[in-house]
Amino acid sequence: MTSDYWNPKNETLPRADLERLQVAKLKRLVAFASERSDFHRRKLTESGVTAETVSSLDDLRRIPFTTRDEWMDAQSEQPMFGNLLARPREEAIRYHLTSGTSGRNPLRVLDSRKDWQWISECWAYGFWAAGVRPTDTVFFAFSYGSFIGFWGAHYCCERLGSLVIPSGNMTTDMRVRQIADMDVTTVCATPTYALRLAQAASEQGIDLPGSSVDKVIVSGEPAGSIPETKALIERQWGAKCFDTAGMTELGTICMFECSHQPGGMHVIDDHYIEEVINPETGDPVGYGKRGERVVTSFGRGMIPVLRYKTRDLVVKVPHDTCSCGRTFDVYEGGIQGRVDDMLLIRGTNVYPRAIESIVRSFDSIDEFQILVETVNNVDELTVRVEMKPDSGISFADICGELQEDLKEHHEMLRMNVAEAEHGSLPRFELKAKRVADNRRTKA
Amino acid sequence: MSVPDTDLLGNPLSELEQEVARVHASLEALVRRPDLPPCVASGARHALAATWQVMNDLDLPCSQPEDV
Numbered sequence: 001m002t003s004d005y006w007n008p009k010n011e012t013l014p015r016a017d018l019e020r021l022q023v024a025k026l027k028r029l030v031a032f033a034s035e036r037s038d039f040h041r042r043k044l045t046e047s048g049v050t051a052e053t054v055s056s057l058d059d060l061r062r063i064p065f066t067t068r069d070e071w072m073d074a075q076s077e078q079p080m081f082g083n084l085l086a087r088p089r090e091e092a093i094r095y096h097l098t099s100g101t102s103g104r105n106p107l108r109v110l111d112s113r114k115d116w117q118w119i120s121e122c123w124a125y126g127f128w129a130a131g132v133r134p135t136d137t138v139f140f141a142f143s144y145g146s147f148i149g150f151w152g153a154h155y156c157c158e159r160l161g162s163l164v165i166p167s168g169n170m171t172t173d174m175r176v177r178q179i180a181d182m183d184v185t186t187v188c189a190t191p192t193y194a195l196r197l198a199q200a201a202s203e204q205g206i207d208l209p210g211s212s213v214d215k216v217i218v219s220g221e222p223a224g225s226i227p228e229t230k231a232l233i234e235r236q237w238g239a240k241c242f243d244t245a246g247m248t249e250l251g252t253i254c255m256f257e258c259s260h261q262p263g264g265m266h267v268i269d270d271h272y273i274e275e276v277i278n279p280e281t282g283d284p285v286g287y288g289k290r291g292e293r294v295v296t297s298f299g300r301g302m303i304p305v306l307r308y309k310t311r312d313l314v315v316k317v318p319h320d321t322c323s324c325g326r327t328f329d330v331y332e333g334g335i336q337g338r339v340d341d342m343l344l345i346r347g348t349n350v351y352p353r354a355i356e357s358i359v360r361s362f363d364s365i366d367e368f369q370i371l372v373e374t375v376n377n378v379d380e381l382t383v384r385v386e387m388k389p390d391s392g393i394s395f396a397d398i399c400g401e402l403q404e405d406l407k408e409h410h411e412m413l414r415m416n417v418a419e420a421e422h423g424s425l426p427r428f429e430l431k432a433k434r435v436a437d438n439r440r441t442k443a
Numbered sequence: 444m445s446v447p448d449t450d451l452l453g454n455p456l457s458e459l460e461q462e463v464a465r466v467h468a469s470l471e472a473l474v475r476r477p478d479l480p481p482c483v484a485s486g487a488r489h490a491l492a493a494t495w496q497v498m499n500d501l502d503l504p505c506s507q508p509e510d511v
Contacts, residue, residue, distance in 0.1 A: 001477065001478050001479055001480055001481075001484070003480055003481055005480075005481070006480075006481050006482050007480065007481070007482040008480050009480065121482070121486075124481075124482065124485065128481055159485050159486075159489055160485055161485070161488070
């Protein structure tokens with residue numbers, strides 16, 4: 001049976017049925033979490049929520065939020081995993097972690113054999129939608145370390161029957177050569193690293209647009225849904241770029257971009273409930289309004305996730321915004337930023353994503369960094385850029401236009417622009433950290 | 444697709460081995476169906492590879508899952 005959908009039954013389920021399915025799964029999750037996880041039992045008991053009292057999605061709002069701080073505190077009070085585990089540690093087959101906020105322990109997760117099946121299943125929704133099939137050769141450009149990253153996507157591709165090429169121990173140059181030598185059709189990387197690979201290919205004289213690669217699947221950073229960055233990746237690779245997003249707290253992705261590329265990502269609505277709330281009040285916000293995403297996951301057995309506040313900023317729009325036929329709602333523009341990544345510069349809100357979208361509209365810029373400092377008691381923001389050595393365009397050629405564009409898009413806020421020596425700014429394989437806010441460091 | 448009578452050594456199958464062989468044959472039949480949506484086809488093939496290994500461990504004759 002050929003199908004554009006990985007799971008045609010659920011991906012085209014009428015919304016009312018999809019919501020009934022979510023309620024049925026939520027009841028099971030509440031019963032499971034209450035019975036098996038001390039962390040959730042206490043919270044659910046205190047809020048008076050039982051599986052029997054869940055009869056509609058409105059009942060979800062009676063369940064308290066879970067925050068990262070709570071999770072970290074639970075781990076600190078009861079090392080190594082806190083009291084969140086719903087199954088004994090002996091049932092786990094893998095351990096992963098993600099870095100914590102400064103000075104704190106990492107967030108640690110365990111997953112069972114069944115959990116890993118589910119993790120790869122969620123990735124399969126996205127990979128199938130991007131057009132990955134058993135005949136594809138898929139290259140994973142990541143380190144295969146303790147960060148969960150693309151591990152699930154790797155298993156997803158094995159499950160699909162695609163040929164998988166891992167590259168954990170390779171340098172960037174080695175990766176690029178192997179992509180060309182092995183007739184790779186699909187490359188998986190962070191958006192930043194996809195650009196880095198393209199830069200390395202150019203330096204080695206490898207013609208990526210003329211290669212077999214026709215799909216670049218990105219994850220790990222919001223940049224995959226920034227139109228200018230996506231367009232740059234597509235130009236440099238001569239391939240379609242598909243965004244996905246997930247988090248270690250879930251173990252896998254919860255949204256993906258389909259081949260219709262509606263300017264956003266579909267939520268995997270049969271495996272999650274995704275709410276959008278006002279981060280200040282906790283009240284729900286409707287379609288088309290920007291807010292914080294809160295996720296409830298139905299798949300992970302070792303660590304149930306109920307109403308987890310992700311700190312991601314999103315705008316949800318109805319499924320029919322996209323013409324692909326899926327009934328899964330869409331996050332317009334993907335992850336639009338983080339609740340806590342906004343910079344306040346002399347009274348103006350500045351989002352790194354907005355700066356990236358402007359910088360990436362200049363083809364001659366290779367890499368950039370946002371530097372924030374206090375100079376004579378005044379906050380100064382400087383966008384440092386590295387020019388492509390072979391573009392034939394100098395920093396002096398674009399400096400004025402870049403500065404004007406940045407100003408126009410930020411309520412006429414003056415920003416500095418400066419040239420950095422080529423190769424001097426940090427490069428990233430996983431999540432890029434392009435903001436150097438020295439005000440906070442000193443505080 | 445049929446359940447074998449004996450193992451590769453010619454011994455009759457135990458009750459446990461018969462059950463394993465039935466599960467494997469049932470999965471083989473499922474994988475052969477032309478009407479499987481992608482998620483079912485993929486999951487069933489994954490399961491078939493796992494039951495093939497159990498058959499192999501128990502010396503039970505079966506075809507290669509890739510040939511199904």
